[in-house]
Amino acid sequence: MIEARGLVKVYGGKPQKYAVQDISFTVRPGKVTGFLGPNGAGKSTTMRMIMGLDDPTAGRVTVNGRPYAQHKAPLREVGALLDAKAVHTSRSAWHHLRAMAATHGIPQQRIHEVIELTGLGPVATKRVGGFSLGMGQRLGIAAALLGDPQTVILDEPVNGLDPEGVLWVRNLARSLAAEGRTVFLSSHLMSEMAQTADHLIVIGRGRIIADASIQEILDGQGRARTRVRTGGPEGAQLLGRVLAGPGVSIEAREGCLLEVSGVEPRAIAQAALEQQVLVCELTPLQASLEEAYLDLTRDEVEYHSGALAGRPDAPDDVAAPAAAGRQS
Ligand SMILES: Nc1ncnc2c1ncn2[C@@H]1O[C@H](COP(=O)(O)OP(=O)(O)OP(=O)(O)O)[C@@H](O)[C@H]1O
Numbered sequence: 001m002i003e004a005r006g007l008v009k010v011y012g013g014k015p016q017k018y019a020v021q022d023i024s025f026t027v028r029p030g031k032v033t034g035f036l037g038p039n040g041a042g043k044s045t046t047m048r049m050i051m052g053l054d055d056p057t058a059g060r061v062t063v064n065g066r067p068y069a070q071h072k073a074p075l076r077e078v079g080a081l082l083d084a085k086a087v088h089t090s091r092s093a094w095h096h097l098r099a100m101a102a103t104h105g106i107p108q109q110r111i112h113e114v115i116e117l118t119g120l121g122p123v124a125t126k127r128v129g130g131f132s133l134g135m136g137q138r139l140g141i142a143a144a145l146l147g148d149p150q151t152v153i154l155d156e157p158v159n160g161l162d163p164e165g166v167l168w169v170r171n172l173a174r175s176l177a178a179e180g181r182t183v184f185l186s187s188h189l190m191s192e193m194a195q196t197a198d199h200l201i202v203i204g205r206g207r208i209i210a211d212a213s214i215q216e217i218l219d220g221q222g223r224a225r226t227r228v229r230t231g232g233p234e235g236a237q238l239l240g241r242v243l244a245g246p247g248v249s250i251e252a253r254e255g256c257l258l259e260v261s262g263v264e265p266r267a268i269a270q271a272a273l274e275q276q277v278l279v280c281e282l283t284p285l286q287a288s289l290e291e292a293y294l295d296l297t298r299d300e301v302e303y304h305s306g307a308l309a310g311r312p313d314a315p316d317d318v319a320a321p322a323a324a325g326r327q328s
Contacts, residue, residue: 001184002151004028006059009045019045021206022059027184029150032153032177034197035186036141038297042206043186044082047155050184051080063151075104075147081140081154089129093120093139096128100146113173114142119168133160141172151182158192170196190293204297216294225285228268231278232256243269259285 002025009020009276018041021257027033035043038207050052050061052068070076088096097111115124118138128139137157144152146200158166173196177183187193193200202210210217230236235256240250240258250263260268265282272279287295299315 001029001065002061002063002153002184004046004050004059004061007046007056007061007238008058009042009049009054009177010032010057012277014024018206019097020049020056023203023206023208023209024059025150025211027182027201028199029182030177031198032173032183032191032196033183033199033201034193035184035203036188036190036293037186037203038188040205040229041188041203041297043188043203044155045206046203047080047082047153047184047186050153051078051082053082068161073147075100075106075149077147077149077151078151078153079144079147081137081144083140083155089127092125093129093131093135093142094124094129096139097146098144101144104147110146110148114145117144117145117172134162134165137161137165137169141169148182151184152176153184155186156188157185158187158189166192188263190290194289199228202293202296204299209296212290215257218287218289219298224286225259226265226268227253227281227283227285228260228279229281230256230258230260230272231280235272235277235279238275239268239272239277242275243268257281 004026005024008018011017011019023042024045035046037043045054049056050068051062052074063071068074068078071243089101093115094111097114098108100106101108103113103152115121118144120135120138123135128136131139137160141154141157144154152173154169157169157173161169170192173183173185177198185193185196194214197214199213200210201208202217228236228239230239236252236256236258240252243250243260243263245262248260250258251259256274263271265284269279269282271277
């Protein structure tokens with residue numbers, strides 16, 4: 001279990017930079033919790049504070065009831081992959097893990113287990129300097145699991161991995177959670193988190209903007225739309241005019257097809273009945289998770305892409321690709 005209360009991190013310089021601004025959250029055991037946010041949102045800073053690598057400017061964070069530094073055997077409580085490149089490149093994977101195990105009183109048998117678990121067997125005696133990105137990530141995860149910790153923290157674990165590697169990390173995270181461990185993974189990709197996490201904590205510009213299950217995040221968008229297909233274009237036009245009003249958005253897709261938000265499907269059916277408009281289809285559409293995420297973080301991204309920068313409508317445009325990919 002990870003508990004953060006009133007956590008603040010300010011970096012020096014002028015002006016001072018709030019990397020994390022008064023955040024509180026709990027990461028519970030038995031679940032995969034995704035820590036999701038755009039680049040520069042404060043994910044790595046938060047994870048570094050959890051691991052005692054950065055001191056909070058204010059607030060407190062504990063792992064399994066205590067600050068990291070107060071655990072007698074921290075590697076057995078919490079294992080983390082924060083920077084996969086932070087290893088001696090001249091050492092072999094085996095030597096890297098053995099050095100860690102030796103300083104933490106971990107038996108050699110456990111080194112064999114994590115090498116087996118992470119598929120590093122064939123390269124265990126090779127120099128880490130020659131490792132591919134994927135092998136480096138696997139070694140970082142092996143190191144995180146070395147102490148058989150109750151809590152596992154992985155910062156962007158699928159970054160740079162091939163599809164097989166991504167699937168492997170996903171399955172590993174899920175199986176660790178199924179064993180009752182606390183699993184906390186960061187990512188800036190909703191598509192990845194949607195397939196791995198049970199619960200999401202969304203951060204933007206150092207503030208928590210959502211802390212909920214995936215379903216709750218979808219439900220909370222309030223952007224439910226309804227696809228309405230009428231018997232002919234005149235009916236669609238008439239219905240569009242009747243439904244129009246404050247808070248209602250109506251998009252004409254084709255002659256006979258409307259997408260309506262801000263009106264319940266039943267009220268649409270009622271209006272069609274009153275106007276004697278034949279309705280051939282009335283389908284509730286749910287916002288995609290990607291769309292929900294873009295909506296949540298629209299104002300929280302540090303930098304929009306160059307092509308959009310400077311345009312007054314930039315934040316709205318950022319959501320356009322997801323809107324185009326809406327699923328029914
Ligand atoms: N050592 C530092 N000194 C000054 N500013 C920093 C430092 N580390 C991080 N920051 C700033 O704090 C903010 C949060 O950074 P952080 O790395 O925690 O974000 P992140 O969500 O992990 O982003 P990314 O996905 O890009 O890694 C950013 O604006 C970053 O530039």
